[in-house]
Amino acid sequence: MQNSIKTSMLILVAITISCNTMKSTPSEAKKQQDDSQVYFKANGTEPFWGLTISEKQIKLFTMQDTIVMPHQKPIQAMDSNVKLYKLKSDTDEMSVQIIQTECTNDMSGEKFPYTISIDYKKNKELVMHQLKGCGKYNTDYRLNDLWVLEKLNGKEMEKSFFKDNLPSLEIYSETNSFSGFAGCNGMSGQLFYEKELLRFTKIITTMMYCGDTNKEREFLKALNSATKYTIENNRLTLSNPSKELMVFKKID
Structure with a gap:
């Protein structure tokens, strides 16, 4: 009887440990959430460093420092296409310049x-540290899908x-292609x-004749004009500063 009780207790402890191991701690869960919101990453060598930019924070980490x-x-x-982030706190200071040029x-x-290019100093240092490296934007994973046209220039579309x-x-968000x-x-x-x-760039098409009434030219012109997007309710909306251009429905 005692052996049976001991065995049951050991099984219960093992299950409890296993469940606790599988659960993320609050700090781990927060880190995973922050990582999912990162939209730009950069890194460099000599010395090794990394930079992430998310909706909430800009984080620089080197072998010695984290800001x-x-x-x-x-x-x-x-x-x-040059962006400059100028950041300052009571003790730290950092500027991050992002230039669209191959690296x-x-x-x-x-x-x-x-x-x-990054200049930073920590803990009220007098001298700035300088870093250089390369980076890229993380394309929105929600774009990675199959979309069918619903509206074009404000009009509901039909197969005809x-x-x-x-x-x-x-x-394909991983390769920035479509x-x-x-x-x-x-x-x-x-x-x-x-x-x-x-933006949809370097668009190429086959060369089949489509007739004068086909709206393909209007569609391609709108696709070339798109500069902004939103995703909501399984709909991808493409627009530019002037107007809404197209609405696609997610079908995959």
Whole structure:
């Protein structure tokens, strides 16, 4: 009887330990949530360092230092794609400049679309430390799906407006690319993505004749004009500063 009780107690303890191991601690859960909100990452060598930018914070970590600052909107250059974050607390100071120009990691040889320069000092130091490296934006994972056109320039779309079927997009956020059907011809291209910015670039199509009444040209013109997006209620809305251009419905 005693052996049976001991065995039962051991099983209960093992189950409890297993459950506790599987559960994330509050700090781990918070870290996972913060990581999922990161929209820009950068790193460098000599010395090794890393930078993450999320909706809530900008975090720099080196072999010696870690600096965490509340997120702020960057200063945007008027004539080029250059962003500057200027951050300051009671003890620390940091500026991060992001320039859209190709950058190659010195150790791995990997190429990135942005060059990063960082100046920082910690604990009221007198001298700034300087870092240089490469970075890229993390394309919104929610875009990674199959989308079919519902509206074009404010009008509900029907199959009869196109030669064969409604236009559709399949977006691959990992590779910043897309493929699909423009209503008559097949198409493919690249995505240019930054926070709150989405462009469809390098669009190529097959060359089938589609007739004068087909809305494929109007569709492709709108796709080329899109600069912003929203995702809500399984709908992808593409727009530019002038107007809403297209609404797609998620079907995958």
